[in-house]
Amino acid sequence: VGVVTNLYCGTCQDCKDGLQNVCDNRYIIGTTMKAGSYNGAMADYVIAPAVKIMPLPDSVSFDECALVEPLSISLRATKHAGDIKGKNVAVFGAGPIGLMGVMCMKSFGAKRIVAIDIVEKRLKMALQCGATDAINSNDDVLGITRKMTDGVGLDVVFDAAGVPATVNTGIEIARNGGTLLLVGMASPKMEIEYKHAVVKELRLQSSYIYTSEMREGLQMIIDGKLDVA
Ligand SMILES: [Zn+2]
Structure with missing residues:
Protein backbone atom coordinates (compact mmCIF):
# COMPACT_ATOMS: atom_id res chain seq x y z
CA VAL A 1 0.00 0.00 0.00
CA PRO A 70 6.82 14.56 -4.24
CA LEU A 71 4.57 14.18 -7.29
CA SER A 72 1.64 15.50 -5.24
CA ILE A 73 3.58 18.70 -4.54
CA SER A 74 4.31 19.25 -8.23
CA LEU A 75 0.73 18.39 -9.13
CA ARG A 76 -0.82 20.85 -6.68
CA ALA A 77 1.46 23.63 -7.90
CA THR A 78 0.64 22.90 -11.54
CA LYS A 79 -3.09 22.88 -10.77
CA HIS A 80 -2.69 26.34 -9.23
CA ALA A 81 -1.64 27.61 -12.67
CA GLY A 82 -5.11 26.89 -14.06
CA ASP A 83 -5.59 25.84 -17.67
CA ILE A 84 -2.13 25.59 -19.22
CA LYS A 85 -3.14 23.83 -22.40
CA GLY A 86 -1.12 25.27 -25.27
CA LYS A 87 0.78 27.61 -22.96
CA ASN A 88 4.51 28.20 -22.71
CA VAL A 89 5.92 27.32 -19.32
CA ALA A 90 9.26 27.10 -17.56
CA VAL A 91 10.47 25.11 -14.59
CA PHE A 92 13.38 26.25 -12.44
CA GLY A 93 15.23 23.41 -10.75
CA ALA A 94 15.28 19.96 -12.33
CA GLY A 95 15.30 17.99 -9.08
CA PRO A 96 12.48 15.60 -8.15
CA ILE A 97 9.83 18.33 -7.68
CA GLY A 98 10.84 20.20 -10.82
CA LEU A 99 11.07 17.06 -12.96
CA MET A 100 7.64 15.94 -11.87
CA GLY A 101 6.45 19.50 -12.45
CA VAL A 102 7.63 19.05 -16.04
CA MET A 103 5.65 15.79 -16.24
CA CYS A 104 2.50 17.39 -14.83
CA MET A 105 2.75 20.32 -17.23
CA LYS A 106 3.20 17.94 -20.13
CA SER A 107 0.23 15.91 -18.96
CA PHE A 108 -1.89 19.08 -18.75
CA GLY A 109 -1.03 20.00 -22.33
CA ALA A 110 1.55 22.78 -22.04
CA LYS A 111 3.08 23.58 -25.43
CA ARG A 112 6.63 24.55 -24.68
CA ILE A 113 8.15 23.35 -21.41
CA VAL A 114 11.49 24.96 -20.67
CA ALA A 115 13.63 23.37 -17.96
CA ILE A 116 16.23 25.60 -16.33
CA ASP A 117 18.98 24.29 -14.09
CA ILE A 118 22.69 24.74 -13.51
CA VAL A 119 23.49 21.00 -13.70
CA GLU A 120 23.65 19.59 -17.25
CA LYS A 121 22.86 16.05 -16.10
CA ARG A 122 19.62 17.26 -14.57
CA LEU A 123 18.70 19.13 -17.72
CA LYS A 124 19.12 15.90 -19.66
CA MET A 125 16.75 14.22 -17.22
CA ALA A 126 14.27 17.05 -17.72
CA LEU A 127 14.28 16.45 -21.47
CA GLN A 128 13.63 12.76 -20.81
CA CYS A 129 10.74 13.75 -18.55
CA GLY A 130 9.05 15.76 -21.28
CA ALA A 131 10.69 19.19 -21.32
CA THR A 132 10.86 20.59 -24.85
CA ASP A 133 13.85 22.81 -24.11
CA ALA A 134 16.62 22.96 -21.55
CA ILE A 135 18.60 26.04 -20.58
CA ASN A 136 21.61 26.22 -18.30
CA SER A 137 21.12 28.99 -15.74
CA ASN A 138 24.56 30.33 -16.65
CA ASP A 139 23.28 31.15 -20.13
CA ASP A 140 21.17 34.15 -21.09
CA VAL A 141 17.89 32.75 -19.73
CA LEU A 142 15.92 35.95 -20.38
CA GLY A 143 17.21 36.39 -23.93
CA ILE A 144 16.69 32.74 -24.90
CA THR A 145 13.17 32.48 -23.47
CA ARG A 146 12.13 35.79 -25.06
CA LYS A 147 13.32 34.51 -28.42
CA MET A 148 11.40 31.26 -27.93
CA THR A 149 8.17 33.12 -27.21
CA ASP A 150 8.39 35.78 -29.94
CA GLY A 151 9.33 38.38 -27.36
CA VAL A 152 6.29 37.76 -25.16
CA GLY A 153 7.70 35.75 -22.25
CA LEU A 154 6.45 32.66 -20.49
CA ASP A 155 2.87 32.19 -19.37
CA VAL A 156 3.79 30.21 -16.29
CA VAL A 157 7.05 29.85 -14.36
CA PHE A 158 7.29 27.03 -11.82
CA ASP A 159 10.04 27.70 -9.27
CA ALA A 160 11.09 24.47 -7.63
CA ALA A 161 14.22 26.07 -6.18
CA GLY A 162 13.15 29.21 -4.34
CA VAL A 163 16.38 31.18 -4.20
CA PRO A 164 16.77 34.87 -5.10
CA ALA A 165 18.23 34.07 -8.54
CA THR A 166 15.33 31.85 -9.59
CA VAL A 167 12.54 34.01 -8.17
CA ASN A 168 13.99 37.15 -9.73
CA THR A 169 14.79 35.56 -13.07
CA GLY A 170 11.29 34.09 -12.93
CA ILE A 171 9.83 37.58 -12.55
CA GLU A 172 11.83 38.68 -15.61
CA ILE A 173 11.07 35.75 -17.92
CA ALA A 174 7.34 35.58 -17.12
CA ARG A 175 5.14 37.41 -19.58
CA ASN A 176 3.06 40.40 -18.54
CA GLY A 177 0.14 39.03 -16.57
CA GLY A 178 1.89 35.68 -16.21
CA THR A 179 1.99 33.38 -13.22
CA LEU A 180 4.93 32.59 -10.98
CA LEU A 181 4.43 29.39 -9.00
CA LEU A 182 6.40 29.59 -5.77
CA VAL A 183 7.09 26.05 -4.65
CA GLY A 184 10.73 25.72 -3.60
CA MET A 185 11.80 27.55 -0.47
CA ALA A 186 15.53 27.02 -0.24
CA SER A 187 15.89 30.66 0.84
CA PRO A 188 13.50 31.49 3.69
CA LYS A 189 14.10 35.23 3.22
CA MET A 190 15.08 37.15 0.11
CA GLU A 191 14.98 40.42 -1.77
CA ILE A 192 12.83 40.28 -4.86
CA GLU A 193 12.16 42.51 -7.87
CA TYR A 194 8.89 43.49 -6.27
CA LYS A 195 8.18 46.49 -8.49
CA HIS A 196 8.83 44.52 -11.67
CA ALA A 197 6.37 41.89 -10.47
CA VAL A 198 3.70 44.52 -9.74
CA VAL A 199 4.05 46.53 -12.94
CA LYS A 200 3.89 43.31 -14.98
CA GLU A 201 0.77 42.37 -13.03
CA LEU A 202 2.22 38.95 -12.29
CA ARG A 203 0.29 36.46 -10.26
CA LEU A 204 2.57 35.24 -7.48
CA GLN A 205 1.03 31.96 -6.43
CA SER A 206 2.56 29.88 -3.69
CA SER A 207 1.84 26.19 -3.38
CA TYR A 208 2.45 24.09 -0.31
CA ILE A 209 2.49 20.29 -0.14
CA TYR A 210 -0.88 18.78 -1.08
ZN1 LIG B 1 -7.09 20.95 10.69
Whole structure:
Protein backbone atom coordinates (compact mmCIF):
# COMPACT_ATOMS: atom_id res chain seq x y z
CA VAL A 1 0.00 0.00 0.00
CA GLY A 2 0.87 3.66 -0.14
CA VAL A 3 0.17 6.06 2.70
CA VAL A 4 -1.04 9.67 2.60
CA THR A 5 1.46 11.28 4.95
CA ASN A 6 -0.45 14.42 6.00
CA LEU A 7 -2.39 13.56 9.15
CA TYR A 8 -4.51 16.73 9.35
CA CYS A 9 -7.09 17.22 12.09
CA GLY A 10 -10.15 17.57 9.86
CA THR A 11 -11.97 19.84 12.29
CA CYS A 12 -10.16 23.22 12.24
CA GLN A 13 -11.29 26.07 9.98
CA ASP A 14 -8.47 25.45 7.48
CA CYS A 15 -9.42 21.78 7.17
CA LYS A 16 -13.10 22.68 6.78
CA ASP A 17 -12.14 25.12 4.03
CA GLY A 18 -10.25 22.46 2.09
CA LEU A 19 -6.82 23.67 3.19
CA GLN A 20 -5.75 20.49 4.97
CA ASN A 21 -2.23 21.19 3.72
CA VAL A 22 -1.86 24.10 6.15
CA CYS A 23 -3.79 22.64 9.10
CA ASP A 24 -1.98 23.84 12.23
CA ASN A 25 -2.80 20.60 14.05
CA ARG A 26 -1.36 18.31 11.42
CA TYR A 27 1.18 15.59 11.97
CA ILE A 28 3.26 14.47 9.03
CA ILE A 29 4.69 10.98 9.03
CA GLY A 30 8.45 11.21 9.51
CA THR A 31 8.39 14.93 10.25
CA THR A 32 8.21 17.26 13.23
CA MET A 33 5.45 19.84 12.89
CA LYS A 34 3.92 22.41 15.25
CA ALA A 35 1.62 19.73 16.67
CA GLY A 36 4.50 17.34 17.31
CA SER A 37 6.57 14.54 15.82
CA TYR A 38 5.44 11.37 14.10
CA ASN A 39 7.66 8.33 13.54
CA GLY A 40 9.07 7.99 10.05
CA ALA A 41 8.69 5.20 7.55
CA MET A 42 12.35 4.19 7.32
CA ALA A 43 11.37 1.11 9.28
CA ASP A 44 9.94 -2.34 8.62
CA TYR A 45 6.62 -1.31 10.14
CA VAL A 46 4.96 2.04 10.71
CA ILE A 47 1.53 2.73 12.16
CA ALA A 48 -0.75 4.90 10.04
CA PRO A 49 -4.49 5.63 10.33
CA ALA A 50 -6.51 3.30 8.09
CA VAL A 51 -8.11 6.23 6.23
CA LYS A 52 -4.65 7.25 4.99
CA ILE A 53 -4.01 3.96 3.22
CA MET A 54 -3.94 3.91 -0.58
CA PRO A 55 -4.20 0.36 -1.93
CA LEU A 56 -1.79 -0.20 -4.81
CA PRO A 57 -2.81 -2.11 -7.91
CA ASP A 58 -0.30 -4.67 -9.23
CA SER A 59 0.55 -2.30 -12.07
CA VAL A 60 2.17 0.21 -9.70
CA SER A 61 5.50 -0.69 -8.11
CA PHE A 62 6.70 0.43 -4.68
CA ASP A 63 9.37 2.49 -6.45
CA GLU A 64 6.70 4.38 -8.36
CA CYS A 65 4.57 4.73 -5.25
CA ALA A 66 7.54 6.20 -3.39
CA LEU A 67 7.38 9.14 -5.83
CA VAL A 68 3.71 9.89 -5.22
CA GLU A 69 4.40 12.28 -2.33
CA PRO A 70 6.82 14.56 -4.24
CA LEU A 71 4.57 14.18 -7.29
CA SER A 72 1.64 15.50 -5.24
CA ILE A 73 3.58 18.70 -4.54
CA SER A 74 4.31 19.25 -8.23
CA LEU A 75 0.73 18.39 -9.13
CA ARG A 76 -0.82 20.85 -6.68
CA ALA A 77 1.46 23.63 -7.90
CA THR A 78 0.64 22.90 -11.54
CA LYS A 79 -3.09 22.88 -10.77
CA HIS A 80 -2.69 26.34 -9.23
CA ALA A 81 -1.64 27.61 -12.67
CA GLY A 82 -5.11 26.89 -14.06
CA ASP A 83 -5.59 25.84 -17.67
CA ILE A 84 -2.13 25.59 -19.22
CA LYS A 85 -3.14 23.83 -22.40
CA GLY A 86 -1.12 25.27 -25.27
CA LYS A 87 0.78 27.61 -22.96
CA ASN A 88 4.51 28.20 -22.71
CA VAL A 89 5.92 27.32 -19.32
CA ALA A 90 9.26 27.10 -17.56
CA VAL A 91 10.47 25.11 -14.59
CA PHE A 92 13.38 26.25 -12.44
CA GLY A 93 15.23 23.41 -10.75
CA ALA A 94 15.28 19.96 -12.33
CA GLY A 95 15.30 17.99 -9.08
CA PRO A 96 12.48 15.60 -8.15
CA ILE A 97 9.83 18.33 -7.68
CA GLY A 98 10.84 20.20 -10.82
CA LEU A 99 11.07 17.06 -12.96
CA MET A 100 7.64 15.94 -11.87
CA GLY A 101 6.45 19.50 -12.45
CA VAL A 102 7.63 19.05 -16.04
CA MET A 103 5.65 15.79 -16.24
CA CYS A 104 2.50 17.39 -14.83
CA MET A 105 2.75 20.32 -17.23
CA LYS A 106 3.20 17.94 -20.13
CA SER A 107 0.23 15.91 -18.96
CA PHE A 108 -1.89 19.08 -18.75
CA GLY A 109 -1.03 20.00 -22.33
CA ALA A 110 1.55 22.78 -22.04
CA LYS A 111 3.08 23.58 -25.43
CA ARG A 112 6.63 24.55 -24.68
CA ILE A 113 8.15 23.35 -21.41
CA VAL A 114 11.49 24.96 -20.67
CA ALA A 115 13.63 23.37 -17.96
CA ILE A 116 16.23 25.60 -16.33
CA ASP A 117 18.98 24.29 -14.09
CA ILE A 118 22.69 24.74 -13.51
CA VAL A 119 23.49 21.00 -13.70
CA GLU A 120 23.65 19.59 -17.25
CA LYS A 121 22.86 16.05 -16.10
CA ARG A 122 19.62 17.26 -14.57
CA LEU A 123 18.70 19.13 -17.72
CA LYS A 124 19.12 15.90 -19.66
CA MET A 125 16.75 14.22 -17.22
CA ALA A 126 14.27 17.05 -17.72
CA LEU A 127 14.28 16.45 -21.47
CA GLN A 128 13.63 12.76 -20.81
CA CYS A 129 10.74 13.75 -18.55
CA GLY A 130 9.05 15.76 -21.28
CA ALA A 131 10.69 19.19 -21.32
CA THR A 132 10.86 20.59 -24.85
CA ASP A 133 13.85 22.81 -24.11
CA ALA A 134 16.62 22.96 -21.55
CA ILE A 135 18.60 26.04 -20.58
CA ASN A 136 21.61 26.22 -18.30
CA SER A 137 21.12 28.99 -15.74
CA ASN A 138 24.56 30.33 -16.65
CA ASP A 139 23.28 31.15 -20.13
CA ASP A 140 21.17 34.15 -21.09
CA VAL A 141 17.89 32.75 -19.73
CA LEU A 142 15.92 35.95 -20.38
CA GLY A 143 17.21 36.39 -23.93
CA ILE A 144 16.69 32.74 -24.90
CA THR A 145 13.17 32.48 -23.47
CA ARG A 146 12.13 35.79 -25.06
CA LYS A 147 13.32 34.51 -28.42
CA MET A 148 11.40 31.26 -27.93
CA THR A 149 8.17 33.12 -27.21
CA ASP A 150 8.39 35.78 -29.94
CA GLY A 151 9.33 38.38 -27.36
CA VAL A 152 6.29 37.76 -25.16
CA GLY A 153 7.70 35.75 -22.25
CA LEU A 154 6.45 32.66 -20.49
CA ASP A 155 2.87 32.19 -19.37
CA VAL A 156 3.79 30.21 -16.29
CA VAL A 157 7.05 29.85 -14.36
CA PHE A 158 7.29 27.03 -11.82
CA ASP A 159 10.04 27.70 -9.27
CA ALA A 160 11.09 24.47 -7.63
CA ALA A 161 14.22 26.07 -6.18
CA GLY A 162 13.15 29.21 -4.34
CA VAL A 163 16.38 31.18 -4.20
CA PRO A 164 16.77 34.87 -5.10
CA ALA A 165 18.23 34.07 -8.54
CA THR A 166 15.33 31.85 -9.59
CA VAL A 167 12.54 34.01 -8.17
CA ASN A 168 13.99 37.15 -9.73
CA THR A 169 14.79 35.56 -13.07
CA GLY A 170 11.29 34.09 -12.93
CA ILE A 171 9.83 37.58 -12.55
CA GLU A 172 11.83 38.68 -15.61
CA ILE A 173 11.07 35.75 -17.92
CA ALA A 174 7.34 35.58 -17.12
CA ARG A 175 5.14 37.41 -19.58
CA ASN A 176 3.06 40.40 -18.54
CA GLY A 177 0.14 39.03 -16.57
CA GLY A 178 1.89 35.68 -16.21
CA THR A 179 1.99 33.38 -13.22
CA LEU A 180 4.93 32.59 -10.98
CA LEU A 181 4.43 29.39 -9.00
CA LEU A 182 6.40 29.59 -5.77
CA VAL A 183 7.09 26.05 -4.65
CA GLY A 184 10.73 25.72 -3.60
CA MET A 185 11.80 27.55 -0.47
CA ALA A 186 15.53 27.02 -0.24
CA SER A 187 15.89 30.66 0.84
CA PRO A 188 13.50 31.49 3.69
CA LYS A 189 14.10 35.23 3.22
CA MET A 190 15.08 37.15 0.11
CA GLU A 191 14.98 40.42 -1.77
CA ILE A 192 12.83 40.28 -4.86
CA GLU A 193 12.16 42.51 -7.87
CA TYR A 194 8.89 43.49 -6.27
CA LYS A 195 8.18 46.49 -8.49
CA HIS A 196 8.83 44.52 -11.67
CA ALA A 197 6.37 41.89 -10.47
CA VAL A 198 3.70 44.52 -9.74
CA VAL A 199 4.05 46.53 -12.94
CA LYS A 200 3.89 43.31 -14.98
CA GLU A 201 0.77 42.37 -13.03
CA LEU A 202 2.22 38.95 -12.29
CA ARG A 203 0.29 36.46 -10.26
CA LEU A 204 2.57 35.24 -7.48
CA GLN A 205 1.03 31.96 -6.43
CA SER A 206 2.56 29.88 -3.69
CA SER A 207 1.84 26.19 -3.38
CA TYR A 208 2.45 24.09 -0.31
CA ILE A 209 2.49 20.29 -0.14
CA TYR A 210 -0.88 18.78 -1.08
CA THR A 211 -4.47 18.21 -0.07
CA SER A 212 -6.05 15.64 -2.38
CA GLU A 213 -3.09 15.42 -4.75
CA MET A 214 -1.44 12.28 -3.38
CA ARG A 215 -4.44 10.19 -4.35
CA GLU A 216 -4.85 12.12 -7.62
CA GLY A 217 -1.17 11.66 -8.47
CA LEU A 218 -1.35 7.93 -7.80
CA GLN A 219 -4.44 7.74 -10.00
CA MET A 220 -2.59 9.54 -12.80
CA ILE A 221 0.17 6.92 -12.58
CA ILE A 222 -2.41 4.11 -12.57
CA ASP A 223 -4.15 5.66 -15.60
CA GLY A 224 -0.85 5.95 -17.45
CA LYS A 225 -1.04 9.75 -17.63
CA LEU A 226 2.38 10.02 -16.00
CA ASP A 227 5.37 7.74 -16.22
CA VAL A 228 7.50 8.28 -13.13
CA ALA A 229 9.34 4.97 -13.56
ZN1 LIG B 1 -7.09 20.95 10.69
